[in-house]
Every structure is written in structure tokens, then in C-alpha cells.
Amino acid sequence: MHLLGKIAVAGLSAVVLCGTAYGYENLHALDDVTRDSVIDGATAPGEQPADGSLDILFVGRDSRTDQQGKPLSPDILRELRVGANGDDLTDTLIVLRIPNGTKDVKAFSIPRDSYVSMPGGKGKINAAFGRAKAAEAKRQRDSGETDKAKIDQAALTAGRRGTRQAVEDLTGVKIDHFAEVNLLSFYEISKAVGGVDVCLNEATKDKNSGADFPAGRQRISGADALAFVRQRDGLKNTDFDRVRRQQVFLAGLARQVLSAGTLGDPGKLSDLIDAVKRSVVLDESWNLLDFVGQMRGINSGGIRFETIPVGNRDYRYDPQNPRATAVQVDPAEVKAFAAALIGSAAPKTPAATPVTVDVANAGPKEGLAARVAGFLGEHGFAKGDTGNTATRRTSVVRFGADLAQRGAEVAKLLGGLATQESAAVPAGHIEVVLGSVYAGPGTTGGGNAPAAGDEPITSDGVVCVN
DSSP states (O other): OOOOOHHHHHHHHHHHHHOOOHHHHHGGGGSEEEEEEEOOOOOOOOOOOOTTEEEEEEEEEEEEBBBOBBBHHHHHHHHHTTOOOOOSOEEEEEEEEEEETTTOEEEEEOTTTEOOOTTTEEEEEEEEEEEHHHHHHHHHHTTOOHHHHHHHHHHHHHHHHHHHHHHHHHHHHOOEEEEEEOHHHHHHHHHTTTHHHHHHHSSSSTTTTTTEESSSSEOOOOOOOHHHHHTTTTTTTTTHHHHHHHHHHHHHHHHHHSSSHHHHHHHHHHHHHHHHHHOOEETOOOHHHHHHHHHOOOOOOOEEEEOOOSOOOBBOOOOOTTTTOOOEEHHHHHHHHHHHTTOOOEEEEESOOOOOOEEEESOOOOTTHHHHHHHHHHHOOOEEEEEEEEEOSOOOOEGGGHHHHHHHHHHHHHHHHEEEEEEEETTTEEEEEEEEOSSTSSSTTTSSOOOOOOOOOEEEOEEEEO
16 A cells, blocks of 8 residues: 555654654654664764755555564454455655755655566566565575574565665665554554545545545544555546545645644654554664754645656556556656755756657647646757647657657657657657557656646645545
8 A cells, every 4th residue: 555654754753843842852752663774874863965865765565464573463454444465565655855954845656566677677666575575585594594583574674675775776866764664553643643634526435445435525544544545446547546645645644743733732642652663663773863853843834745757657568468567667767856856956968959849639638738748848858839639549759760769769758659750740840649548747646747637745735636
């Protein structure tokens, strides 16, 4: 489930982002939180990271165990509305970027199906944990280790390190700190703060997640909140709608825990600290007292949530299994996006010759041509004509023979579209026709220009979503 890492943000925020004397003094109560050796060369207390931003990776595992790896009881599983079978997938990956010398906090999500390079070959990024965990368990057994507890702990540490490395390789961000939560921690933390305000455009019901919600604004907690952020079946954009749900939930959770109603209530704050202690895993180098000093002054509206740029959301990556799909991502584009969040965007290579791109929308998405043209403009192409054209299913990029290389570049930027050389295209121009199944940059979410009606997600107010 995509939300779990975000819950760590809120749970820890209630403790470490508060400016009250009560919260600061009681940080010592978190000395008992579970720690693990996840970070190499950790940032020293008080040090300003060399890359210009303190970067925290929040990971959520769809795990039916506690932080020590012990199975949750059948009673708890029933209360959570989940089955007994979990896995080693990290279904939430969120990086929180806190630029040096500012109070602007930027959080970005990495879709769990992002197709990336990692040890063992390319795969979906949410599999990095399981691959590294299994490899370490085998290595331990092959070396003669027979103590199951030692094998399991070494494997968990390797899984967390493997996830951290996959995120660093994709984003170019040096992770300074790490937090992990599971289903139980989300359930407990959401209840401890007294619920979170969310808003839905339409009523929804889904038996797989247990979701059953009316349209409009409502406050949710516990099992209902878990269902809200787990649902993807029945949503227009499936996982991408779920990502937006998670972002609005985290925004509301941050707003709730940073409010006077939570921070000024010793009982609520104590419950929240207890929930974090029972269910969150942190890297062993994270000095929370030092973090408080760095984070004082951030208010409930000072967090903005985005998603990395993606290409083809229906990427058929395995010719032997054409039904298998993933989310295509361009590591260079993701690195530039992450760098831009702290004001140091990677430089773009200027075009050898001016090239104008005309974009025509042959599908039903309103305003898509203009958004795609804007996206291409950010990559050095001049904006040409935009508008609608006759309906067609597939997309194509057309160009003259002299612009074959630039045309291929446009096709790649838009998620690997088909290309076609055509003498009918005006000199100096490239034509893009977006079919009804187009799912690349410029569509809803994905870190690109938002679709009509998709408001930016911040912790400043409640945004209605699908």
C-alpha cells in the first residue's frame, strides 16, 4: 500500500516538528524505537548535507508482521481488514527533501511499479526489498549460519539497504535518513491523532480494500483510513489515483498532527509517541533531538507533495509475457526533477537547431495537447500549434528525414511512442498525435503538468480526489 511511508512522516512530525516544550522534552520517550543499520556515511548531527538538502526516505511495507518480524495476530488482521498473506514488496516509497536554510518541505512519491535497474536485473522498484532480503538470507545460510533470528535480521537489514540504494540510483538523491512502517503502524498512528479529514469526488466501494465511502468531505481513521489509501480497484487511474489519495491523506495528517489540537493535548501526543515506538523502524544514526532543532518553524501548510515524472504507464517490459506491465521512467529526467526541488536543476543540453513541436490531441483528455507541449518546452523544444484532431487510438510522432534524431528524442520523452518519417511535416517541425490510450507525461499525476481539475497537493487545505 502506497501510503505507509507517508504515515511515518506524520507520526514523526507530530513528535519532531513540534515547537512545544512538552513535545521536545518527551522526545526522549522515543529512545526505545526500533533501529537498523540502513544508512552508509550518515550525516553528523547539525551538519548541512553537501547536496543542499536533508533527504529522508519513508518506506511502507505491505507486511503482516511487527517491526521485529513477528506475525500479527488473527484478531489484529481482522481489525485491519487484511488477509494473513503479505509479501516483501515496498508499496510506498516517498522522499522528503528539506532544503538547507529554508522551511519549504518537498515530498515526492515514486510509483511502486517504476521499472528500474537493480541488482539481479531490471524490475519494478518495489521488488528491490525482497530481492536483497532473499539474497542475504541465502548468503547467511550458505556461510553456515543456523540461527534463524540472526538470518532474519540480517535479511531485513539487507532489504532496507537494497531499497535505499534503488531509490538513490533512480533519483540521484543521497538518502540521509530512513523510516519504515507497516499496516499496523499506519492503523495505530491514524487513530492516535483522532482521524484525518479527506474529500472524495464520488462515493466509492471496493471489497478488496474494504473501502466504502460517501462523496464529499469526511474524517477517517483506523481501518477506514487504511482502506482509503489501499484502494485502487474501481478508480479511474488505478495506482495513480491511489497515489493522489495517499498524498491528500498525508497532507491532512500533517495538518492534524501539527495543529494545536494534537500538539497541545498531552494525551494525544503520548498516544502518538507510543504508536511510533511500537511500529516504526528508523536508521540507527537519526538523532531526533537534532532534527527538532533543524525543523522548528515548519507549519502545517508548509509541505508540498509531488510525484516523479513518468513515461508510459502501461509499459510492456517483457516480450515473453505481454500482459505484464510496469511504469516506464527515465532516470535522467527523474534526477533533474529531484534536483529542481531544491533549486539546483540539472542543466539541459540545448538543441543543435531550433525545433518546433506541434501537438494534436486525438483522445478524450481535455487540455492534453497544451500540457504535453508545455512538457516538451521544458526539454528545449519550441511550442507550436496545439489542439484537437480526429479520434484515433494510438499515438505517433512524425518528422522529416532531417529531424529523425530529434523526433526519436520526442518519442522517448513521451514514453516510447511510435515514430513515422513523413515528407508532409513542415520543415523545422515535429508533429505529435496523442491517441486515446496515451498515458505519458501531461496526463494526470506523474509529476508533470496536472490535468484539468488536479489541484496541487499541499498540507494547507483539503483537496477532493477520486
